[in-house]
Amino acid sequence: MPEKPTRRIVLRPLQAGLTAPQGTALRDLLFAQGVEFPCGGQGRCRGCRIRVLDGTAEVNAAQRERLSAVELADGWRLACQCSLGDNLVIELRQWDAAILADDTPFAFQPRAGFGVAVDLGTTTLVAQLLDLSAGRVLAVRTSLNSQARFGADVMSRVRFAVAEGGHNQLREMIRLQIGSLIEQLVSAAQAPGAEVQDVVLVGNTVMHHLFCGLDVEPLSHYPFESGQLGLQTFTAGQLGWKLEGNPRVRFLPCLGGFVGSDILAGILATNLGERENLNALVDLGTNGEIVIGNRERLLCASTAAGPAFEGARISMGMRASTGAISEVKVEGQEIHCHVLGNVPPQGLCGSGLVDAVAAGLELGRIQASGRFSDGAGAWALSPPVALTQGDIRELQLAKGAIAAGIRMLLERCGASARDLERLYLAGAFGNYINRASAQRIGLISLPSEKVEAAGNTALRGAKLALFALDGEDGSYARLRSRIEHVALNAAPGFQEIFVEELAFPQGTYA
Numbered sequence: 001m002p003e004k005p006t007r008r009i010v011l012r013p014l015q016a017g018l019t020a021p022q023g024t025a026l027r028d029l030l031f032a033q034g035v036e037f038p039c040g041g042q043g044r045c046r047g048c049r050i051r052v053l054d055g056t057a058e059v060n061a062a063q064r065e066r067l068s069a070v071e072l073a074d075g076w077r078l079a080c081q082c083s084l085g086d087n088l089v090i091e092l093r094q095w096d097a098a099i100l101a102d103d104t105p106f107a108f109q110p111r112a113g114f115g116v117a118v119d120l121g122t123t124t125l126v127a128q129l130l131d132l133s134a135g136r137v138l139a140v141r142t143s144l145n146s147q148a149r150f151g152a153d154v155m156s157r158v159r160f161a162v163a164e165g166g167h168n169q170l171r172e173m174i175r176l177q178i179g180s181l182i183e184q185l186v187s188a189a190q191a192p193g194a195e196v197q198d199v200v201l202v203g204n205t206v207m208h209h210l211f212c213g214l215d216v217e218p219l220s221h222y223p224f225e226s227g228q229l230g231l232q233t234f235t236a237g238q239l240g241w242k243l244e245g246n247p248r249v250r251f252l253p254c255l256g257g258f259v260g261s262d263i264l265a266g267i268l269a270t271n272l273g274e275r276e277n278l279n280a281l282v283d284l285g286t287n288g289e290i291v292i293g294n295r296e297r298l299l300c301a302s303t304a305a306g307p308a309f310e311g312a313r314i315s316m317g318m319r320a321s322t323g324a325i326s327e328v329k330v331e332g333q334e335i336h337c338h339v340l341g342n343v344p345p346q347g348l349c350g351s352g353l354v355d356a357v358a359a360g361l362e363l364g365r366i367q368a369s370g371r372f373s374d375g376a377g378a379w380a381l382s383p384p385v386a387l388t389q390g391d392i393r394e395l396q397l398a399k400g401a402i403a404a405g406i407r408m409l410l411e412r413c414g415a416s417a418r419d420l421e422r423l424y425l426a427g428a429f430g431n432y433i434n435r436a437s438a439q440r441i442g443l444i445s446l447p448s449e450k451v452e453a454a455g456n457t458a459l460r461g462a463k464l465a466l467f468a469l470d471g472e473d474g475s476y477a478r479l480r481s482r483i484e485h486v487a488l489n490a491a492p493g494f495q496e497i498f499v500e501e502l503a504f505p506q507g508t509y510a
């Protein structure tokens with residue numbers, strides 16, 4: 001088979017250039033560049049708008065429904081609905097939009113200079129440079145967390161820091177990497193002499209401790225609690241960053257042993273603490289963080305979901321990158337697999353795993369117990385990629401932990417799932433997971449219309465913190481006083497509920 005011709009895409013305002021095979025979905029290319037797809041790439045919103053400045057991009061029914069005739073004529077497109085058919089120069093709407101949404105509880109107070117928001121994840125880093133006088137994102141940089149060479153998950157990092165004396169190495173490594181990203185942001189914005197006034201970082205508790213130089217030993221063993229969860233403040237110079245004006249650097253406070261400042265930022269981004277009715281925020285990852293509550297009371301918890309949602313411990317699991325099966329759809333009695341990057345399949349990422357099991361349940365190939373109906377040990381999805389019995393078990397453990405955590409917090413609120421007004425799914429996985437599939441496997445027991453993919457709420461909350469009201473130093477003491485951390489591992493009845501949630505529900509797609 002002849003190779004597909006290569007096409008080039010130039011991104012503005014970054015002026016970054018990418019190449020990929022003709023036919024590659026734009027969302028596969030742009031997600032890695034920090035572009036968010038609020039509806040998970042389903043064409044149900046306008047959040048991934050781009051403007052084609054040079055070249056052509058197709059228009060389909062979803063775009064005609066969401067974009068006006070004038071917008072289409074002006075070159076506006078939905079990135080999630082387009083593929084790379086021609087060389088393109090595009091303008092990324094997200095990086096040209098006002099940062100604060102209309103429903104934010106924070107007043108916008110213009111400031112001179114620039115600010116930087118950083119989402120320090122276990123796997124990836126995302127940083128954005130903002131013009132504080134106008135509240136506009138000027139540049140975005142993403143990178144894999146360089147600490148990953150010492151372990152893909154947080155507990156591997158903790159073991160390296162504690163048992164092997166690697167704490168200082170991990171601290172200096174991540175500080176150097178983030179400092180370099182900030183330098184790249186200033187350079188990309190073509191404002192090398194501009195002063196960065198403020199830097200806000202958010203991340204899980206382990207990332208918070210490693211960056212700030214705090215002892216992670218208490219997080220290495222039961223009860224996995226630390227006494228150093230608060231706001232940490234530095235100057236750029238203290239971190240070894242050579243930035244004009246020596247700006248302050250704040251790492252927002254954490255909420256519990258494994259409930260970090262990324263979840264505090266998520267509460268800010270979704271306005272959870274100001275809502276009258278009961279709402280929930282769920283961040284799906286190796287540690288699934290859950291927040292349920294309203295303006296009177298918020299409960300938060302972390303549950304060891306395991307790495308299945310990120311493709312780890314899956315026989316052919318991989319990150320959501322080129323070659324990963326990210327979607328599995330039922331068509332009649334057959335399945336159709338979507339592969340990221342428009343290349344032959346190489347593995348299965350988290351969203352594809354959830355889809356595959358949901359499809360297997362729908363087609364009767366997988367029983368409620370999780371066993372294959374025909375007694376086979378594997379199911380070929382798109383050769384050479386197959387779903388194994390062990391893969392299903394890993395997903396059961398992950399979804400069982402999340403579902404049990406949601407039930408426990410709801411019970412403490414004296415409520416049930418039907419009392420939730422909305423459930424926000426945060427993070428990259430939450431953005432791409434098919435809500436019907438999540439419901440089918442029992443991960444979420446709400447109707448699809450009550451579930452909203454909220455995108456990178458951690459980064460959005462960090463940006464809001466750059467524009468906090470006068471008198472707010474980043475500790476968010478008043479908000480945190482209304483948040484109760486629930487240690488699920490010590491909660492009576494949690495194990496029983498967890499076992500109940502391991503089975504898949506009977507039924508069909510909602």
